[in-house]
Amino acid sequence: MRNPLFSTRLTRLLGISHPILCGGLMHLADARYVAAVVNAGGMGFITALSFPDQMKFREELRLCRELTSGKPFGVCLSVSRRKEANDRLPRFVDTLLDAGVRIIETSGHSPDIIAPRLKAAGCTVIHKAPSVRFALSAEKLGVDAVTLVGIDGGGHPGMDIASSFAMAPLASERLKIPFAIAGGIGTGRQILAALAAGADGVLLGSRMLAAAEIWAHPEYKQQLLRLDERDTRLVLASFQNNHRVLANDTAKMVADMEAERIAEIERYLPLMSGALTRNAYESGDLREGLIDLGPAVAYVREQQTVEQIFDDLLDDAKAASDRVQGLTATSGNPRARRLA
Ligand SMILES: Cc1cc2nc3c(=O)[nH]c(=O)nc-3n(C[C@H](O)[C@H](O)[C@H](O)COP(=O)(O)O)c2cc1C
Structure with a gap:
């Protein structure tokens, strides 16, 4: 794992080395993937609803605990706007609390039906919201952090249709709690830009899908390499x-x-x-089915492990930071004068 480059409210809240979260991925974010994210210094979330029953979910949590050598990892719980679809949630909460999980990503509808119980049990709750107004409601509910997902986000980016980079400065003015931004992010340059815009980190989805630790068919990953931002x-x-x-x-x-x-x-x-x-x-046959994906797939150019992806992101963020410092127009900076 790389040495930390940045320390933000989010890295401190979650005790992680890098301000990089990897969001829940229905069917795909399992113990192996989430453990690789945690071991690379970020935070990942096992997606509870991928598991048909509590036994399989419990087994996955146990495996993740083993693969992370006991380091904290997260679980993603999606709340549906259809009440009956949420009937399974309390059982997932029982199981994850029993297993000692204390970092939760909530998504979808308002987390009001589970956040109080999670908070009472000592969990750190990060709610994924599609816009600043929903992030503010989650803050009022008492969540610890939010992720603002812009319209570029793979999956369900909500109906407010704002981009993550349009929202970040507004969120930094209006929210008191730490926040990450997501949607269309897959380079270190964007991580630096997110921090500059006031965010405390980023959350990735599409960028990670060809990672070696994602269990999907090799042909799925091969096809991702060929896609671009218009696909x-x-x-x-x-x-x-x-x-x-x-x-x-x-x-x-x-x-x-x-x-x-x-x-x-x-x-x-x-x-x-x-x-x-x-x-x-x-x-690996991608013709049928609604297959969650965002334009950040364009940054997927080779098959890499999660750790290699993190290394690339951090190298790129560092290079971007150096470049921006080189552009600073101070009188003592000859390079900046040359570029001016
Ligand atoms: C394949 C895939 C599956 C996803 N499944 C879920 C999910 O089950 N729950 C959830 O909260 N978000 C889900 N998301 C959204 C991601 O957690 C994340 O918010 C999003 O991918 C960020 O945007 P990006 O794809 O531009 O990086 C999914 C995204 C993808 C690409």
């Missing part, structure tokens, strides 16, 4: 549920149905099935 699209805005996904056959069918103003959700459900998405990860 994702937003669908399901007509259901107030923006979903940023790979621009594949299924995404086109969904977009076409929305353009035809088809409003019955039942017509879409077969295309939205999680089983299709999981099958794509298992088979």
